[in-house]
Amino acid sequence: MVAALAHPNPIGPRIRALRDAMALSLRDLAQRSGVSAPMLSQVERGETSPTLAVAERIAAGLDLRLSQLLRLDEGGQVAIVRASERRAGTSAPATGHSAEILTPPLPGQRAELSRHVLAPGAATGGPGDPPMHEPGSRESALVQEGRVVLQIDGERHELAAGDCVTFDADLSHHFENPGHDDAILLAVVSAGLRRS
Amino acid sequence: MVAALAHPNPIGPRIRALRDAMALSLRDLAQRSGVSAPMLSQVERGETSPTLAVAERIAAGLDLRLSQLLRLDEGGQVAIVRASERRAGTSAPATGHSAEILTPPLPGQRAELSRHVLAPGAATGGPGDPPMHEPGSRESALVQEGRVVLQIDGERHELAAGDCVTFDADLSHHFENPGHDDAILLAVVSAGLRRS
DNA sequence: ACGCCTCGTATGCGATAGCGTACAAACGTA
DNA sequence: TACGTTTGTACGCTATCGCATACGAGGCGT
Numbered sequence: 078m079v080a081a082l083a084h085p086n087p088i089g090p091r092i093r094a095l096r097d098a099m100a101l102s103l104r105d106l107a108q109r110s111g112v113s114a115p116m117l118s119q120v121e122r123g124e125t126s127p128t129l130a131v132a133e134r135i136a137a138g139l140d141l142r143l144s145q146l147l148r149l150d151e152g153g154q155v156a157i158v159r160a161s162e163r164r165a166g167t168s169a170p171a172t173g174h175s176a177e178i179l180t181p182p183l184p185g186q187r188a189e190l191s192r193h194v195l196a197p198g199a200a201t202g203g204p205g206d207p208p209m210h211e212p213g214s215r216e217s218a219l220v221q222e223g224r225v226v227l228q229i230d231g232e233r234h235e236l237a238a239g240d241c242v243t244f245d246a247d248l249s250h251h252f253e254n255p256g257h258d259d260a261i262l263l264a265v266v267s268a269g270l271r272r273s
Numbered sequence: 274m275v276a277a278l279a280h281p282n283p284i285g286p287r288i289r290a291l292r293d294a295m296a297l298s299l300r301d302l303a304q305r306s307g308v309s310a311p312m313l314s315q316v317e318r319g320e321t322s323p324t325l326a327v328a329e330r331i332a333a334g335l336d337l338r339l340s341q342l343l344r345l346d347e348g349g350q351v352a353i354v355r356a357s358e359r360r361a362g363t364s365a366p367a368t369g370h371s372a373e374i375l376t377p378p379l380p381g382q383r384a385e386l387s388r389h390v391l392a393p394g395a396a397t398g399g400p401g402d403p404p405m406h407e408p409g410s411r412e413s414a415l416v417q418e419g420r421v422v423l424q425i426d427g428e429r430h431e432l433a434a435g436d437c438v439t440f441d442a443d444l445s446h447h448f449e450n451p452g453h454d455d456a457i458l459l460a461v462v463s464a465g466l467r468r469s
Numbered sequence: 470a471c472g473c474c475t476c477g478t479a480t481g482c483g484a485t486a487g488c489g490t491a492c493a494a495a496c497g498t499a
Numbered sequence: 500t501a502c503g504t505t506t507g508t509a510c511g512c513t514a515t516c517g518c519a520t521a522c523g524a525g526g527c528g529t
Binding site: 113 | 515518520
């Protein structure tokens, strides 16, 4: 299905706003980016669509990566998920793993925060599980209580309470609780790539 | 200062890999994206740099936004921050606010996780503070203990233990503890935009 | 008032993007 | 083996990008 893109990302006004905020003229930005001033003028006014190569140079002139520049036009808002409103996450209560999602299910949500409880001996998944997250996802997990072992990409990492691990979430991974008490994890997955 | 961009983002091989993963032919992706198959072939082989307008259509055909597609080529690895290794965050102990950063200081880190303790009456900042985060940042904050008030962009939000709030981190904001006990927050800030 | 400088944009031109068409190779099926 | 289909890419053409040059407007200093 082709997304309706009547107009490409309105990058022009955004570039103009950033340039103004940095107090740069078109010729200043031309100097910094290596893109000509007339071209920058056309891009800002939406008269032309620059190639990626040129757009990256413009972004660099604004001290940004292009992905960052593009993201600046994504809308944002405050969203509160009350303690009583948490959504259930992917879990298997029968096996001793329960999970709750703490962040709202917003389009364009940057990081999903979830809370996981693992009973002794329980795991969030198993060896060879397909990755649950899209390519490009990253995850940080904070061990709040207990001890866990992270199995990822054939490697084993032991984590104690208070430890925080960060890794590529699109690699096959799961957590296990090798201890005799419940383990509690907070997991942050960023760059949920699919627009909902 | 112009960043050295000898080559633009290697988007071509990435598009090829994603297309293969989705089991699409060039003609399939052409259908989904509205970009011709020969053009897609040239882009994948790095023979041409598509315009932003075309690149966005290609990304859409892969069920991604262009910013996401571009980000996929950022490197990643597992990093563990032990409980004893946490870095101090921005805090003011004299005012009753202490903070620790739980995630590693990696280049390209997607989300920074930090823990904040607010003594009764303390705040993470004050009205009119400049934003601490770059444009495009988003933040989620989980109240682990106590109650806090979020002041953001002229609005006031009350949060209880277990509540999670998500908002644009580049807006002027701070948290206050209006209660009689310490408040503990975990904050997740995503899209740290500046490359370090 | 005048001259100079800065700024944004119009214009023309060469280079390149982007498409339609066609070809060759590979694959699947009878 | 023969045939049809699918796939990726070469090629030629048109449209657009991207730059150098130049112009007009506005601001500033004398």
